[in-house]
Amino acid sequence: MQGSAFDEAAFFAAIAASGARALLIGRRALVALGLPVLTADYDYWIHIDDLERFNAALTKLDLRPNLQPAEARSRGRYVLENDERVDVVVAAVIATVDGVRFSFEDVWARRTILDCGGSDLPIPSLDDLIATKRFAARPKDLEDLRLLEVLRESEEKP
Amino acid sequence: MKALPKEVIARIRAIAERQLSPEEFDAAWRVPIGGAERQDILSLIAWFTRRYPTPAERLVYVRRAYANWKRSFPPR
Numbered sequence: 001m002q003g004s005a006f007d008e009a010a011f012f013a014a015i016a017a018s019g020a021r022a023l024l025i026g027r028r029a030l031v032a033l034g035l036p037v038l039t040a041d042y043d044y045w046i047h048i049d050d051l052e053r054f055n056a057a058l059t060k061l062d063l064r065p066n067l068q069p070a071e072a073r074s075r076g077r078y079v080l081e082n083d084e085r086v087d088v089v090v091a092a093v094i095a096t097v098d099g100v101r102f103s104f105e106d107v108w109a110r111r112t113i114l115d116c117g118g119s120d121l122p123i124p125s126l127d128d129l130i131a132t133k134r135f136a137a138r139p140k141d142l143e144d145l146r147l148l149e150v151l152r153e154s155e156e157k158p
Numbered sequence: 159m160k161a162l163p164k165e166v167i168a169r170i171r172a173i174a175e176r177q178l179s180p181e182e183f184d185a186a187w188r189v190p191i192g193g194a195e196r197q198d199i200l201s202l203i204a205w206f207t208r209r210y211p212t213p214a215e216r217l218v219y220v221r222r223a224y225a226n227w228k229r230s231f232p233p234r
Contacts, residue, residue: 008217031220032213036206038224098180117214137183138175146191150199 006084009117011042011061016119018057021047021108025132026087027144029123032114035147045089045124045132047104048073058086097137102128126152 015022024032026043046054051069059065063080065072072078072090080086095101107128114121124132130148133141162170178186191199210216 006221008221009214028217028220031216034203034207034216036202036216036220036223038220038227040224040228097177097183114213116217117212121213134183137178137180139178139186140174142178142183142186145187146195147199150191150196151203153196154200154203 007061009119011058011084012116012121013119014057014061015044015054016121018053020050020054020057021104022050022054022122023104023107023111024121024123025089025129029129030144030147032116032121032123033126033129033151035144035151037144037147040085042084042086043089044086045091045094045104045107047108048090048092051088051090054088055080094132094135096131096134098134100131100134102131126155 023029023045024042025045026041027037027039028042030037031039044054051072055065055069058080062082063084063086064082065078065080067075067078072088076091077087077089080088091104093101093103107124108122110125110128111122112125114123123129126148130145130152133145133148206216210219
């Protein structure tokens, strides 16, 4: 993956223009909030009814889904890729490693909208972003949790 | 830099990407964030947000940094 050929502004603009309810999660959401962490991929959590709309927007940028919509919904996740890779979670509800359930509808309702080069970039609220790090519960998620907790503390201080 | 063998890289990835059990996760999470660690993180955030004030600038910077970092490692 190269850092220059991909038009990231067009990518975010296409998703915003599509009207798909799509939340940027994962490390790129951390970056957007001000945490300098490295990452290869884009991670999205999308509304289960908006999969076709999301795919249509990104197919125009030559990103191709690895699964048909029905199978993607059945598995709960799929990938759009070319030289870039977009990991997509398409599930109405996700549980954390300790069994706390989060619905997309609730997380979407609490979302934060960032301005990204003139396009709306919806991400989960900071509390929900912290919760998403308990979905996969990998060692690197623990590292990210510590960063997010310090960010939250700093934002809570006057 | 000498390239690591593919099987070593695969093993490292498997360790880094495995899902922890709830007990493992909570045990690690209960380790308090120390004063020095907190200050390091705050300092990093302050630098990053001052140098790259907008989300778009931060994302562009990280794409560039990742590409530079990746060049020093063998491909997947």
